[in-house]
Amino acid sequence: MSNSPLFLPRGFRFAGTTCGIKASGKPDVSLIVSDRPIVAAGVYTTNQIVAAPVVLSRSRTPSAAIRAVLTNSGNANACTGEQGMADAKATCAQLAELVGCNENDVLVMSTGVIGKPLPMDKIRVGVEQAHGKLANDDTAFIEAAEAIRTTDADRKTESCELTLGGQTIRIAAMAKGAGMIAPNMATMLSVMCTDASLTEQDAQQMLARVANVSFNRVSVDGHTSTNDTLLLLASGSDDPLSGDALAQFEASLTELAIKLAKQLVADGEGATHVMQIHVVGASSDTSAEIIAKTVAASPLVKTAISGGDPNWGRIVSAAGYAGQPIEPSQVALSVCGQSIYDKGTPLSFDAASLSGTMKAHPQIDIELRVGSGAGEATYWSSDLTTDYVRFNSEYTT
Incomplete structure (x- = not known):
């Protein structure tokens, strides 16, 4: 509001x-x-x-x-x-x-x-x-x-x-x-x-x-x-x-x-975090939008964000199954400004510290590079919590 x-x-x-x-x-x-x-x-x-x-x-x-x-x-x-x-x-x-x-x-x-x-x-x-x-x-x-x-x-x-x-x-x-x-x-x-x-x-x-x-x-x-x-x-x-x-x-x-x-x-039912997913390096803006939408809709990504889990594998793999061309050797990912994956390789980072940062911030910024193209797009998605499941299982009864 x-x-x-x-x-x-x-x-x-x-x-x-x-x-x-x-x-x-x-x-x-x-x-x-x-x-x-x-x-x-x-x-x-x-x-x-x-x-x-x-x-x-x-x-x-x-x-x-x-x-x-x-x-x-x-x-x-x-x-x-x-x-x-x-x-x-x-x-x-x-x-x-x-x-x-x-x-x-x-x-x-x-x-x-x-x-x-x-x-x-x-x-x-x-x-x-x-x-x-x-x-x-x-x-x-x-x-x-x-x-x-x-x-x-x-x-x-x-x-x-x-x-x-x-x-x-x-x-x-x-x-x-x-x-x-x-x-x-x-x-x-x-x-x-x-x-x-x-x-x-x-x-x-x-x-x-x-x-x-x-x-x-x-x-x-x-x-x-x-x-x-x-x-x-x-x-x-x-x-x-x-x-x-x-x-x-x-x-x-x-x-x-x-x-x-x-x-x-x-205000998503039961939501505790908003993901702002910015995809760059795609072959086109449309391709970037599809990749961002796929990441945004993944229940595994949503639940990871809910738990403050910097699980890069879920985000990167979602980009991989979006049905759009990517360059795996160029894929890079940062969460809340922390680089955790670069050039197709996981980086060493303090997972506990990043998890604490994620839990403390209502907006989780996800920056995902999928190649060397000019396409980019931004998407917003909520996390997925047990409160969402509880509310919607009882909505009409």
Whole structure:
């Protein structure tokens, strides 16, 4: 959870409320409403089993006419057949009537348990309550971010302010995700709001690039969800950003997305460490990404990191079975800045001292050279603990 000040973009109102979807009584309905039609772009799960809200929102983005985003947590509305789609449409229609827009200009996201019908009586009450609380202040934004959480231990928010062409532009983003985290995307929900002016095409293309170097490069358990949704909402009404200004905006958006993605990993169910895996020397950036992803997903690497075990063999061998060309005689590895393997040969090092360093630091930096190529990539992954196993073995029972 970021402790930085919030920079809320102009043109948006936010709200979160509790309607009883969650047995815990925690917030479970979140609204983001724009004052006028705005540009919206979306990137969604690649799972072939797709929740109704994903199908609906995917069909409505990119767009220059979106007015609202409705999120419910505690129920994924996934694998719920025709009734699930009807319920998703009904929630959009209700919010559209309250906002005063066409129901096709409302996007919807759901997260939670798969395979159970939405409790529509509760959701209808929640939507009306949340609509009555809409505001553009820190409290409203935080309440909206709280209401999208499921198993998250912490709220995930980030924001920034930048000056482009003499204009002050703000970006504020929220995300949820702690389990079922694996590209593509990161098994999560996220909305990034800005008062920058963007075209539909620029917003969509930019968001895909941003997702690829942030939310598509994290892993907790290798399980891609049915509900992943990343939205970019842009409320600006001036001439759309272009050239250097557009590139600077994308750089800031990317920075925020990476911060949120790392929060997802740090909040991985039962996680005690985050691995930052940087692969260099690959034949291409794509090859480096595949190698880093393979290392990140290895249960043996994850458990070694959990125990503070500098087991270089697990990391090096994972690179070897990633299915990408490497140069074994050039492979080198360092963990937490300590070189432990070089030119295909293990080095002498103080394992006990390095283990202590690993146990003491929440982020474990892994630098892996796989050859003499120019390809490189960075990936983030959580460790694997007994708490993760315990939590997920009891999740629905």
